[in-house]
Amino acid sequence: MRLIYLALVPFLALTACSNSERDSGLLSGTLGWDDPAVNAEDQNDPKSQAFFEKTIGDRVFFEVDQYTLNNSAKAALDTQAQWLMNNRGYVIIVEGHADEQGTREYNLALGFRRAQSVQEYLVARGVSGLRLKTRSYGKERPIEICSVERCYSKNRRAVTLLTAGLS
Amino acid sequence: MRLIYLGVLAMAVWANTSLAQNGPLKIEINDGVIEPLTFAIPIFEAENLEAAAVATEISRIVAADLISSGLFREIPSNRFISRRTTFAEAVRYPDWRAINTQALMTAAVKTTSSGRLTVKFRIFDIFSGVQLGSGMQLAGDTKAIRRMAHKVADQVYERITGEGPYFDSKIVFVSESGPKDNRRKRLAIMDFDGESVQFLTGNENIVLAPRISNNGKQVLYTSWETGFPQIYLLNVGTAGRKRLPTPKNGMGFSPRFSPDSKRIVYSFERGGNSDIYLMDLATARSARMTSSPSIDTAPSFSSDGRQIVFESDRSGTQQLYIMPVSGGTPKRISFGNGRYGTPVWSPRGDLIAFTKQSNGRFGIGVMRTDGSEERLLSASFLDEGPTWSPNGRVIMFAREDRGPKGAPSLYSVDITGRNLRALNLRAPASDPSWGPVQP
Amino acid sequence: MSPGTYISLTLHAALVGWLLFGGDFDRKPLEVPVTEVSVVSAELFDILVNNTPPSIDTSLEIAATQPDIEQSEPPIDPVMDIAPEKTTQVLSPNVQNDTLPESVPDKPVRLEEVIIIPPVVLAEPEVEHPKLLETSLAPKPRPALRVAPVAVAPPAPNIDIGDITRDAAAPQVVSVEVAQEQTAKSPQAAAPEIVTEAENPSEVIEISKFAPPRTVRPQKRPAPSPLAAIPDKQTTSVVAPIDPLAVALAEALGGADVVSETEGNVTEALAPQAIRGMQLAISPCWNLGASSSAVLFTTVVVGMKLSIEGKPLENSIYLVGYEGGDSESAQRAFETAQRAIKECGAQGFELPADQYSAWQNVEITFNPEKMRVR
Numbered sequence: 001m002r003l004i005y006l007a008l009v010p011f012l013a014l015t016a017c018s019n020s021e022r023d024s025g026l027l028s029g030t031l032g033w034d035d036p037a038v039n040a041e042d043q044n045d046p047k048s049q050a051f052f053e054k055t056i057g058d059r060v061f062f063e064v065d066q067y068t069l070n071n072s073a074k075a076a077l078d079t080q081a082q083w084l085m086n087n088r089g090y091v092i093i094v095e096g097h098a099d100e101q102g103t104r105e106y107n108l109a110l111g112f113r114r115a116q117s118v119q120e121y122l123v124a125r126g127v128s129g130l131r132l133k134t135r136s137y138g139k140e141r142p143i144e145i146c147s148v149e150r151c152y153s154k155n156r157r158a159v160t161l162l163t164a165g166l167s
Numbered sequence: 168m169r170l171i172y173l174g175v176l177a178m179a180v181w182a183n184t185s186l187a188q189n190g191p192l193k194i195e196i197n198d199g200v201i202e203p204l205t206f207a208i209p210i211f212e213a214e215n216l217e218a219a220a221v222a223t224e225i226s227r228i229v230a231a232d233l234i235s236s237g238l239f240r241e242i243p244s245n246r247f248i249s250r251r252t253t254f255a256e257a258v259r260y261p262d263w264r265a266i267n268t269q270a271l272m273t274a275a276v277k278t279t280s281s282g283r284l285t286v287k288f289r290i291f292d293i294f295s296g297v298q299l300g301s302g303m304q305l306a307g308d309t310k311a312i313r314r315m316a317h318k319v320a321d322q323v324y325e326r327i328t329g330e331g332p333y334f335d336s337k338i339v340f341v342s343e344s345g346p347k348d349n350r351r352k353r354l355a356i357m358d359f360d361g362e363s364v365q366f367l368t369g370n371e372n373i374v375l376a377p378r379i380s381n382n383g384k385q386v387l388y389t390s391w392e393t394g395f396p397q398i399y400l401l402n403v404g405t406a407g408r409k410r411l412p413t414p415k416n417g418m419g420f421s422p423r424f425s426p427d428s429k430r431i432v433y434s435f436e437r438g439g440n441s442d443i444y445l446m447d448l449a450t451a452r453s454a455r456m457t458s459s460p461s462i463d464t465a466p467s468f469s470s471d472g473r474q475i476v477f478e479s480d481r482s483g484t485q486q487l488y489i490m491p492v493s494g495g496t497p498k499r500i501s502f503g504n505g506r507y508g509t510p511v512w513s514p515r516g517d518l519i520a521f522t523k524q525s526n527g528r529f530g531i532g533v534m535r536t537d538g539s540e541e542r543l544l545s546a547s548f549l550d551e552g553p554t555w556s557p558n559g560r561v562i563m564f565a566r567e568d569r570g571p572k573g574a575p576s577l578y579s580v581d582i583t584g585r586n587l588r589a590l591n592l593r594a595p596a597s598d599p600s601w602g603p604v605q606p
Numbered sequence: 607m608s609p610g611t612y613i614s615l616t617l618h619a620a621l622v623g624w625l626l627f628g629g630d631f632d633r634k635p636l637e638v639p640v641t642e643v644s645v646v647s648a649e650l651f652d653i654l655v656n657n658t659p660p661s662i663d664t665s666l667e668i669a670a671t672q673p674d675i676e677q678s679e680p681p682i683d684p685v686m687d688i689a690p691e692k693t694t695q696v697l698s699p700n701v702q703n704d705t706l707p708e709s710v711p712d713k714p715v716r717l718e719e720v721i722i723i724p725p726v727v728l729a730e731p732e733v734e735h736p737k738l739l740e741t742s743l744a745p746k747p748r749p750a751l752r753v754a755p756v757a758v759a760p761p762a763p764n765i766d767i768g769d770i771t772r773d774a775a776a777p778q779v780v781s782v783e784v785a786q787e788q789t790a791k792s793p794q795a796a797a798p799e800i801v802t803e804a805e806n807p808s809e810v811i812e813i814s815k816f817a818p819p820r821t822v823r824p825q826k827r828p829a830p831s832p833l834a835a836i837p838d839k840q841t842t843s844v845v846a847p848i849d850p851l852a853v854a855l856a857e858a859l860g861g862a863d864v865v866s867e868t869e870g871n872v873t874e875a876l877a878p879q880a881i882r883g884m885q886l887a888i889s890p891c892w893n894l895g896a897s898s899s900a901v902l903f904t905t906v907v908v909g910m911k912l913s914i915e916g917k918p919l920e921n922s923i924y925l926v927g928y929e930g931g932d933s934e935s936a937q938r939a940f941e942t943a944q945r946a947i948k949e950c951g952a953q954g955f956e957l958p959a960d961q962y963s964a965w966q967n968v969e970i971t972f973n974p975e976k977m978r979v980r
Contacts, residue, residue, distance in 0.1 A: 190967075191909060191967035191968055191969040192876065192881070192964060192965045192967065192968045192969070193968075193969050193970075193971070194881055194884055194885060194968060194969070194970045194971070195885075195970070195971040195973060196885055196888050196889055196892055196943075196946075196970055196971065196972050196973070197972075197973040197974075197975060197976050197977075198885075198889045198892075198976065198977075199889055199890075199892030199893060199894055199942075199946070199972075199974070199977055200889075200890060200891075200892065200893050200894075200895065201893070201894055201895045201977065202893050202895040203895050203896065204893065204895060204896035238895060238896040239896060269893075269945065269949075292941060292944075292945060294945050294948045294949040294952075295941070295944045295945050295948050296948070299941070327896055327938075328896050328897055328898050328901075328938070329897065329898035329900060329901050329934060329935050329937075329938035330898035330899070330900075515899075559899075560898075560899070582899070
């Protein structure tokens with residue numbers, strides 16, 4: 001019994017932790033996934049969000065106007081799926097983005113398609129659909145700001161975003 | 168060819184003809200010029216001392232409005248021969264002809280201690296030597312100088328051109344700040360000429376594509392306030408807002424009002440696929456209008472409210488489609504080279520404005536509602552999102568510069584393709600939506 | 607370990623276990639939203655809570671052709687009321703010229719009635735003074751002649767004010783190009799590439815500040831040479847549209863077959879150059895630059911009487927008929943025609959005096975078809 005007890009302690013602690021995070025999020029009204037506390041996590045911890053972002057890789061890229069996944073995107077998502085299966089505590093938001101070559105609303109719709117492609121792939125690889133949500137930012141949130149293909153190719157992306165949860 | 172003959176005048180012809188032995192000499196003129204009308208707008212007369220400053224200001228605004236239409240060219244006052252043009256004084260046509268003035272406006276301004284402001288004015292056709300229409304007078308509050316000026320300019324514009332008014336109108340738009348990779352956006356409203364900017368939302372959340380209702384009282388827009396794009400309805404007067412209930416398990420965006428402001432069409436995404444939906448604002452019930460695996464978005468009602476036009480990539484690329492609001496099969500209307508998006512139906516009902524992409528460039532164009540007579544009015548690295556002036560004569564849109572420092576600004580262009588001009592705003596702006604002429 | 611601890615432990619373990627794995631097995635995730643929320647970030651919590659009440663269930667997939675069928679749950683106050691953000695109070699940092707700040711948009715300053723001032727006030731001086739001025743103090747207004755009345759006559763040297771003011775500066779060259787290119791782009795099959803306009807904003811402002819582009823038309827004012835070839839075609843095509851009038855008049859006059867003869871007479875009697883000259887004289891003054899789209903679709907027939915010097919007689923210009931627009935746009939179209947006649951006819955049209963009876967009465971059809979921007 002003592003063993004069981006000890007094993008459960010971290011769970012309890014984490015539950016409390018996630019609750020307090022939720023509370024602070026509610027109070028401050030900030031977006032939880034920008035929480036510095038999360039970013040400050042050690043990226044060497046293979047279960048951390050930072051590790052996922054830096055080492056596993058949180059994004060895949062698309063061709064112009066496309067939302068189908070190419071081979072390198074699929075490979076990246078296989079790795080992501082593997083990690084997500086092993087770290088079930090996170091709730092996942094897949095964000096679709098587009099480059100600036102397109103009208104605003106079309107790009108928003110295109111971002112949805114890209115996010116959906118990733119979501120479907122992750123689900124097919126065994127990640128529970130109930131942990132996944134999608135959203136699109138269209139061309140509103142570029143990460144590269146030059147107006148040439150070098151930047152465009154970085155902006156046509158879908159980002160797998162982990163939000164606070166159990167690890 | 169059926170001419171409508173004016174009975175009395177036909178009699179006059181008859182009389183003339185019988186006097187002369189021959190019929191009238193008949194000539195056809197089918198060549199002319201398209202030039203702005205030369206217009207003299209002397210500083211308005213102040214009828215009382217207090218009105219002097221106001222009179223100057225109003226006359227400058229009126230002149231600026233008219234010139235901005237591109238249909239008039241102002242005769243500089245240093246060329247005037249008739250120095251004193253009081254309102255009561257008769258017009259000395261020869262003086263104005265000598266400096267090649269085609270139209271002249273005279274006006275007088277009066278203020279009262281109770282805060283009233285009146286402006287009376289007349290317009291003259293100098294070469295014809297006649298007054299155009301009746302003189303008019305407008306009354307209002309002394310605080311409403313700019314609106315008064317816009318109203319006066321509207322009357323003059325309407326009388327001379329035969330086009331409906333548009334100067335006394337508001338435009339809702341997205342005011343932008345910050346670097347390109349962290350743009351802050353907020354809704355704002357301004358006069359048609361870029362003056363009197365007021366913000367309607369804060370800039371904490373991304374907002375885009377606001378659409379003002381035909382009565383000018385409400386604005387639809389898309390915001391990420393919840394973290395996810397949702398459709399909001401904002402009251403222009405109070406700046407209060409509501410989130411509109413879209414169906415479950417998906418996200419609504421790209422909303423637009425029906426002409427009577429009672430319904431909206433919008434794009435709804437579910438499972439990655441976007442379709443067009445229709446919502447009755449009174450009941451908040453939505454119904455689906457299109458059902459295709461393609462991106463269907465950017466819907467816009469026809470001016471009579473019976474049809475919608477929207478963009479879809481069901482053919483493989485973005486193209487424009489029309490369908491009845493009551494349902495039916497969408498009919499493609501755009502067939503040129505390139506891609507067509509963000510269609511907006513003209514308030515006159517005759518044209519559809521759109522954004523066209525081809526060869527890596529963007530332009531604003533118009534076509535008839537059957538897709539014929541396509542014309543491009545602008546082109547640049549990125550022109551996008553046309554909106555119509557309430558009289559259907561002018562189109563405003565956003566133009567964005569290339570590169571890391573690129574930022575959008577607002578431009579307007581006459582539907583003839585002439586008079587492209589940038590709006591003078593202090594901050595980057597995008598997504599204009601032109602409201603009605605104010606009552 | 608006390609029984610209490612055991613109970614607590616068991617319950618916690620159960621709870622945590624459920625939280626961790628329950629979701630994956632639960633087929634109806636939204637049924638117990640509260641529990642799910644506890645694992646979920648603040649934002650998702652917000653989203654879930656906010657999403658639930660207003661959401662409308664739509665199993666809409668069928669409704670494609672019948673959008674009027676409503677597809678929603680009863681709207682229990684479907685809309686969440688959100689108070690204006692604190693940051694939302696109306697700021698107007700951009701107010702400049704306005705000394706008095708304009709009120710909030712919901713309270714628009716109301717402009718009152720538009721009173722029509724009876725034109726009486728001016729009607730009288732308007733008629734009298736100009737005469738008085740012209741005879742007494744005014745040297746005759748300098749001629750605003752823009753074109754030689756007869757094509758053959760060499761154009762007067764460029765001393766006219768009119769010419770000087772009209773031929774404006776450089777920007778127009780740019781705009782002419784623009785206009786041309788646009789018309790070239792217009793066909794339905796449309797432009798493969800977009801190259802219509804100046805991109806440089808400063809250039810653009812330059813143009814618009816001074817004058818919008820003028821059309822190409824004034825420049826293709828024909829040289830006299832082709833005249834000889836054209837006249838026949840020209841006159842017939844000119845007369846054709848007005849035929850109904852001729853017919854009507856002829857009938858009114860009681861001579862049915864006078865029609866063609868009358869026309870024949872006119873054209874025979876008057877040298878084609880004279881007619882052409884008059885067309886060329888009026889065209890440059892016929893300015894549709896400040897006309898509504900409707901006016902550009904309105905053809906007007908304008909009648910007038912000319913003096914023996916070829917000058918339009920005072921008050922003799924009238925609207926004979928119109929086509930393609932309503933009476934409103936016909937009135938505007940008539941105004942542009944009248945302006946053209948008076949502006950360019952001020953010095954009198956060059957017409958052979960010995961044939962006065964042939965041109966004493968003139969009817970001019972102003973057809974804007976070619977002027978429309980396509």
